Amino acid sequence: MFDTSLMTFCLIFTFTLGYLAIMFEVNLKVNKTATALLMAVLTWTALFLMFGRNSASDVISLGHHLSDVSQIIFFLLGAMTLVELIDSHKGFAVVTRLIQTTSKIKMLWIVGFVTFFLSSILDNLTTTIVMVSLLRKMIPDNHDRRILGSLAVIAANAGGAWTPIGDVTTTMLWINGNITSLSIMKELFIPSLVALIVALVLLGFQMGRSKLHIDLQGLKTAEIAPGSRIVFYTGIGALMFVPVFKSLTGLPPFMGILIGLGALWLVTDILHGDDETRAHLRVPYVLTKIDTSSVLFFLGILLAVGALDAAGLLELLSHFLDRTIGSLPVIATLIGLLSAVIDNVPLVAAGMGMYDLAAHPVDSLLWNLLAYCAGTGGSILIIGSAAGVALMGMEKVDFFWYVKHISWIALLSYLAGIGAFLLQNWWAY
Numbered sequence: 001m002f003d004t005s006l007m008t009f010c011l012i013f014t015f016t017l018g019y020l021a022i023m024f025e026v027n028l029k030v031n032k033t034a035t036a037l038l039m040a041v042l043t044w045t046a047l048f049l050m051f052g053r054n055s056a057s058d059v060i061s062l063g064h065h066l067s068d069v070s071q072i073i074f075f076l077l078g079a080m081t082l083v084e085l086i087d088s089h090k091g092f093a094v095v096t097r098l099i100q101t102t103s104k105i106k107m108l109w110i111v112g113f114v115t116f117f118l119s120s121i122l123d124n125l126t127t128t129i130v131m132v133s134l135l136r137k138m139i140p141d142n143h144d145r146r147i148l149g150s151l152a153v154i155a156a157n158a159g160g161a162w163t164p165i166g167d168v169t170t171t172m173l174w175i176n177g178n179i180t181s182l183s184i185m186k187e188l189f190i191p192s193l194v195a196l197i198v199a200l201v202l203l204g205f206q207m208g209r210s211k212l213h214i215d216l217q218g219l220k221t222a223e224i225a226p227g228s229r230i231v232f233y234t235g236i237g238a239l240m241f242v243p244v245f246k247s248l249t250g251l252p253p254f255m256g257i258l259i260g261l262g263a264l265w266l267v268t269d270i271l272h273g274d275d276e277t278r279a280h281l282r283v284p285y286v287l288t289k290i291d292t293s294s295v296l297f298f299l300g301i302l303l304a305v306g307a308l309d310a311a312g313l314l315e316l317l318s319h320f321l322d323r324t325i326g327s328l329p330v331i332a333t334l335i336g337l338l339s340a341v342i343d344n345v346p347l348v349a350a351g352m353g354m355y356d357l358a359a360h361p362v363d364s365l366l367w368n369l370l371a372y373c374a375g376t377g378g379s380i381l382i383i384g385s386a387a388g389v390a391l392m393g394m395e396k397v398d399f400f401w402y403v404k405h406i407s408w409i410a411l412l413s414y415l416a417g418i419g420a421f422l423l424q425n426w427w428a429y
Helices: 004-023 032-050 056-088 091-098 104-121 124-138 142-161 168-175 181-207 228-249 253-272 276-281 283-287 292-310 313-324 328-338 344-354 365-380 386-395 399-424
Strands: none
Touching: 004 032, 004 292, 004 313, 032 292, 056 091, 056 124, 056 168, 056 228, 056 253, 056 283, 056 292, 091 228, 104 124, 104 142, 104 181, 104 228, 124 142, 124 386, 142 181, 142 365, 142 386, 142 399, 168 181, 168 253, 168 344, 168 365, 181 228, 181 365, 181 399, 228 253, 253 276, 253 283, 276 283, 292 313, 292 344, 313 344, 328 344, 328 365, 328 399, 344 365, 365 386, 365 399, 386 399
């Protein structure tokens, strides 16, 4: 029999140590996925040993959490495959027709709104990569490209927050049943749009009003794959159909994404037939390009948070926050600020464990505000979101350059969105 207090300490210590290792992944040179997987197994091991036996209730609890996590994992795998399939056909080249202008202010607003709405259908990471890739081909000036790339990060995070398929944290809340499709879109569209517009206005002063030099030759030489338009529109349609499918059938979202993937798989097989020169455009090859490491990271971190939930620690944390802070909007705002430093996936997972649906029912203001804060708060620092990290890698944007030029703008846009949300729901407070 193991001492319960000792095993509780081991569980908390393991999670904290793993969390720190994930935060300082770059310094330690240890991939965060490895850390997350180890953390998941060790936290559940501590939980099982806490009671001195592998009781049936413990196994059922693990199975319950694994079931919830698996739905998110399958959804992400399907969505990532759809997006990668579109990208392999150069389907996103249709976007370039919308962003060809020599006015810096016009370019800023066009990039902002295209990114905002594209991210609501895809996800913030993919959208940022697509937009930055297009900007790299079009705009030779490094400073202008950095400003526009930073805007893409803010716009992608804001755009991803207001739909159930636009950001992994919003998707988590949706799949878990904390929010519904129409409610999250109705509640967060205006706050997300306000956050975008505030960023656009402030960044407009940095861009200036001089003419923008555009190199269209790089876009013209880009090779478009056969069936590009068909795959693009079918893929986007499949992603948009997921909430509709859930609403019509009541089946979980991952079933909707799987039927979309199956349909696009069939389309690409028909398009490319037995042509061996097009093997790279078919699903079996595309599956090899999926970022499996990220998927396993979600698996590990969500299971680790599940162990804390099963041990009752997240419930204790929620009681502590309620006693010391009390205001749910303040708590959600702080979670958003923390997401600029700490990965927002475990933060939202912890929030879901801290507050249950009995006290805060489906579509309550807590879940909607949590989706907004966790989704957009990561824009404040370049390391705060996957979109920011992608920009850092692709454009070699320095951490301190982002802090000096962009962070304060991202912070003001974040707070403006929260203000719009509270004003929109003033009656509830």
